[in-house]
Amino acid sequence: MTSPTLVAVAHGSRDPRSAATVRALVDVVRSRAPGLDVRPAFLDFDEPGFGEVLAGLDRPAVVVPLLLGSAYHARVDIPAVIEESGAPDVRIADVLGPDPALLDVAAERLAALGLAPGDPGLGLVLAGTGSSHQAANAVVHRLAQRWPRTVAAFATASPGVADAVVELRAGGARRVAVASWFLAPGRLLDRVHEHAGGTPVAEALGAHPAIADVVLARYHAAAALLPAAA
Template identity: 55%
Template sequence: MNAPLVAVAHGSRDPRSAATIRGLLDVVRSVRPELDVRTAFLDLSAPALGDVLDAVHSDGHGSAVVVPLLLGHAYHASVDIPTAVSEAQERNPLFRVRTAEVLGPDQRLREAAWRRLLQTGADPDDERLGVVLAGAGSAHPPANRLVADVAETWQRHTAWAGAVAAFAAAADPDVPAAVERLRAAGARRFAVASWFLAPGRLPDRALERARESAPSPLLAETMGADRGIADLVLSRYDAALETPGQQPRLSRVG
């Protein structure tokens, strides 16, 4: 019997967020219907990760694989998930839990964000277009660097006036500052791409600031229930199963 896949997302008070995550996992199930796929959240949404792991154990499974639905490796991946996993294993000492890598960096994330952006009508050959790639922002610099790397790659491979990463919280630049940077580079039309998996407070903040800063910007949807991301979730699951002796590690991230 395959170990259940427990996909854990951040969680949000916005009901659209959990609905989007569940939609993504429906795609995962459609790709691999024989796999037991369960949904969990770290905060603000139910069910909690620890409760889902307890349920998997109660259902008679001896193991599970936790796949973080996180775009980068920061505090949630380094502290919150390992803590919940360790506590679940203390409650159920014979239950083995493997933790997969976070989703990013990966080409399939970049492709999903790109597809959503093109759906707005953004033209890669538009020399007057400035694109803001909006992400959540983190106190962990490598997570922000990942978003900036994607924006820089887009700029190199398009005719745009520029592409700049911006953050809704915890990091600079914010969306208005990114728009001003693009305007100084010659942009006269603007688009906002989404480095978010699901809707919620931070994506809404980024879009609101874009509307305040730019005239009629093109606004991309979150990556959501994308087949490429579903494939990525499954590849993280498979890789965790293939890693011998893998155990979660708890570390502190500022």
């Protein structure tokens, strides 16, 4: 039986670094699942567009949102494009976050700065995009609680990164750093750097093999629910 296509859909960005990271991640997914039809797609700004990819499907598909939270894009945009396309036998997988493997990758990015959660005197900010959907923000707050002396902050929501840095220093942290809860570099992560005011900021999660494995896990869980897999 032919496996369903994996459509890895990202939001897209005006910053070319973002799409490059998504395509690199898709390449890693392909390398870890030889023979699987894996296609990148973007909701906005970049090509190929999500609707275009759906229109080109010739078999059932699983859409894996390359998103760290279940906010507007996951809950509204992606289902709307699928419905508008009329593509049959398409299943939406869960978003990537809050899989613990992603938090481990965030710790690896911190390690590149010579830092680790729990280091003596170190306060950490786990910085994400932020959403008007408070349940999505709450996930980042819960993840931050897994690390000692760590608070969540957001590029587009409250609390902001600058306020979180001030809070940690006021609480006695001798050093402060920012861990990135962003899949790819781009304008929002650049905003985090700006708001951090010189505080070290770790790189985005990027095209890491552990993230590719989460993509595949999401795919297989959703593919099992397709009628063709019954």
